[in-house]
Amino acid sequence: NAGVTQTPKFQVLKTGQSMTLQCAQDMNHEYMSWYRQDPGMGLRLIHYSVGAGITDQGEVPNGYNVSRSTTEDFPLRLLSAAPSQTSVYFCASRDSFFYGYTFGSGTRLTVV
């Protein structure tokens, strides 16, 4: 049982480049979300999904795009990377009844 798997673990991008951060879970959770972690600011919600085909914006959605074509996968796309997007990104999924969140191990992204 792998839980939540994020790839890649590390990435360096140049300003203006685009990329996709991958997230997959094998727990059949309907709810999935993406957070970014910055020093002193905790984790802030970027986008979330309550099921396949349904996504919505969180607290800091600008510059990011998501889609949810299957229950298992929830990729996060950076459309045109900016230095302000340098951060650690976490994907999480949640069960529907006991609100148990499972987090991935994170992707450390640097935009130069």
Next chain:
Amino acid sequence: AQSVTQLDSQVPVFEEAPVELRCNYSSSVSVYLFWYVQYPNQGLQLLLKYLSGSTLVKGINGFEAEFNKSQTSFHLRKPSVHISDTAEYFCAVIDKAAGNKLTFGGGTRVLVKP
């Protein structure tokens, strides 16, 4: 929108001493409350959660927290810390009236000294 305040950004503490990490959230009728721990270069691990029932919640690794509705607080305590408790701790809240999104506080770094 829900907000979560962790009143201490850093807490140094000696080994075997008690520690308390403070967490306050903005008022809401119905909330679920969580504490997570993040060890260096790792993801987040659930320490404990309050969904309903007893206001004193016991979690893993000897941690406990008390839900105080009137003070909108959910402080985390451990009576005797170990070096291995050095980590960052996050308080988080789900406001059931606001879309069930998990909102985090800014985190508290605990440094346990020998």
